[in-house]
Amino acid sequence: MLKVVFLGPPGAGKGTQAVRIAEKYNVPHISTGDILRAAVKEGTELGKLAKEYMDKGELVPDDVIIGIIRERLSQSDVRERGFILDGFPRTLPQAEALDKMLAELGLPLDKVVYLNVDDEEIVKRLLARGRADDTEEVIRNRLEVYRKQTAPLIDYYSEKGILVEICGVGEIDEITKKIEESLGLNG
Ligand code: AMP
Numbered sequence: 001m002l003k004v005v006f007l008g009p010p011g012a013g014k015g016t017q018a019v020r021i022a023e024k025y026n027v028p029h030i031s032t033g034d035i036l037r038a039a040v041k042e043g044t045e046l047g048k049l050a051k052e053y054m055d056k057g058e059l060v061p062d063d064v065i066i067g068i069i070r071e072r073l074s075q076s077d078v079r080e081r082g083f084i085l086d087g088f089p090r091t092l093p094q095a096e097a098l099d100k101m102l103a104e105l106g107l108p109l110d111k112v113v114y115l116n117v118d119d120e121e122i123v124k125r126l127l128a129r130g131r132a133d134d135t136e137e138v139i140r141n142r143l144e145v146y147r148k149q150t151a152p153l154i155d156y157y158s159e160k161g162i163l164v165e166i167c168g169v170g171e172i173d174e175i176t177k178k179i180e181e182s183l184g185l186n187g
Pocket residue numbers: 010032033034036053054055057058059060061065086087088089090094142
């Protein structure tokens with residue numbers, strides 16, 4: 001059982017690394033970005049609402065995101081295998097709501113993996129990725145939103161003593177290894 005949050009700026013490689021660890025150790029990978037993009041594609045009410053924010057690089061409102069996570073965490077695979085959260089929490093209210101939900105489920109967080117990548121590298125990577133919300137203006141806004149709303153979570157989890165910081169620049173395999181070590185996994 002693994003109960004981990006992946007934290008870091010957009011383009012840090014959270015998704016890539018979260019999927020790798022999730023597949024290797026058979027742990028549910030929960031990406032709010034993936035869930036929202038699926039809803040946009042299906043044209044659901046949630047998708048229509050989320051798109052307004054995603055297109056601008058803004059955060060979808062906390063209550064909407066917390067509702068999605070509450071439902072997902074209540075499923076049996078999470079109880080049996082834990083979770084890797086990727087892209088959630090992104091604000092202090094989300095982090096506090098997560099703590100409460102996990103306390104109720106009796107599934108406290110093991111670790112928060114903070115993937116650190118400098119701004120210049122982030123912009124380069126996101127421009128190369130070319131996703132719909134990866135235009136230069138939207139990238140710049142996502143970075144600002146990250147700095148203002150998400151970066152405070154680094155201190156939040158550091159104070160709880162569960163933060164591990166990992167440099168997200170370098171070979172993908174090497175970064176995966178460092179993450180595994182930090183989580184006490186044998187590789
Ligand atoms: P991501 O794939 O994690 O980069 O997320 C893409 C977009 O989905 C973000 O720019 C936000 O608009 C939205 N989003 C994803 N996760 C969250 C979250 N935890 N809180 C608010 N908005 C989110």
